[in-house]
Amino acid sequence: MSLPHVLLGLLSTAPASGWDLKRRLSEDPARGWDADLSQIYPALRRLLRGGFVSLKRRRSPQGPPRREYRVTPSGRRELKEWLAEPFALPRPHDATLARLALLERNAPPDRVRRLQEYRGLLADELKRASAGSTAARRRRRLLLETELAWADAESAALLAGRSLEPAGRTRP
């Protein structure tokens, strides 16, 4: 039940078409949400039917006519209520992480290889995330940097043939 609210949030900054919204979502992962166009279009229609947004058709310089949506007072009210709800941590839902965790049963050489593969993704993403001065973007950069450091530490430990126990513990 979040996508419609996220869309209201984006629209409350400026009127936009489905296409615009998709672009904004994909360009900034720090926003915390993304969705396919095939999900966005029906969501906008539901918002329209519910009276939370209004629609204005406009010719586009390139391509078929744009459908521009803007938030109505009722939509603004709905958004405000959603924003006021108490927070909760999201349910974990990350197939890559799940695989990384299961791969811990494999032999060190393979684990290092996969950790490096993951590290590569993180590094690319950090490059993409290096601009912007919102709190959400700062958060994302910090998390990516932390994860990068984690991947390096785990790789190094595997290569050194030791395990990463909480510091200061040595057993005979």
Added chain:
Amino acid sequence: MSLPHVLLGLLSTAPASGWDLKRRLSEDPARGWDADLSQIYPALRRLLRGGFVSLKRRRSPQGPPRREYRVTPSGRRELKEWLAEPFALPRPHDATLARLALLERNAPPDRVRRLQEYRGLLADELKRASAGSTAARRRRRLLLETELAWADAESAALLAGRSLEPAGRTRP
């Protein structure tokens, strides 16, 4: 398309019932996946129909008979292939983060309040995550600590009435 694979992964350690699997998933968020029982039961049936797991009914000391599933050779093959697929970063999908980002338009006092609310969730979760020595758990602890530090830094900046620009930038 991940839950069935995650379940195969768990079952490849030890045979288990749907209930057991749910408990294991909920107890360790570092595993990267969680799901409801109402999702797990049908998933197990699909795995059974597909021949990826086998079923043995067993009396339980308390409650109705347990249905214990174990991975078949075919299931093990399927799991191996899934684990070998290339990694990809997950699509952002976090309603709390999305709201936190939208709330940046609010006035500082409100933002500090919500940041503190979020900080509380993180602190609780970090307490829960403080045990375990797998790489995945170390990762989760590091991420929670980083996010906690981020929340504190953002709060402090808001309270001090300044903004957190990348260091060293001052404009006339």
Added chain:
DNA sequence: CGCCGGTATATAACGTCTCATATACTCCGG
């Protein structure tokens, strides 16, 4: 005895998400 709490399985209804596919308009290069 009746109820509660924990174990355990199950399904219906509904909403969300992914993936594939189709259409239409414009500009550009070959």
Added chain:
DNA sequence: CCGGAGTATATGAGACGTTATATACCGGCG
């Protein structure tokens, strides 16, 4: 003039996810 790339909207199938609800078995408590 044809095809490809970018803009823009749209739909359908099927899987996935959430919430609510139901059932059953056991032990302990009042």
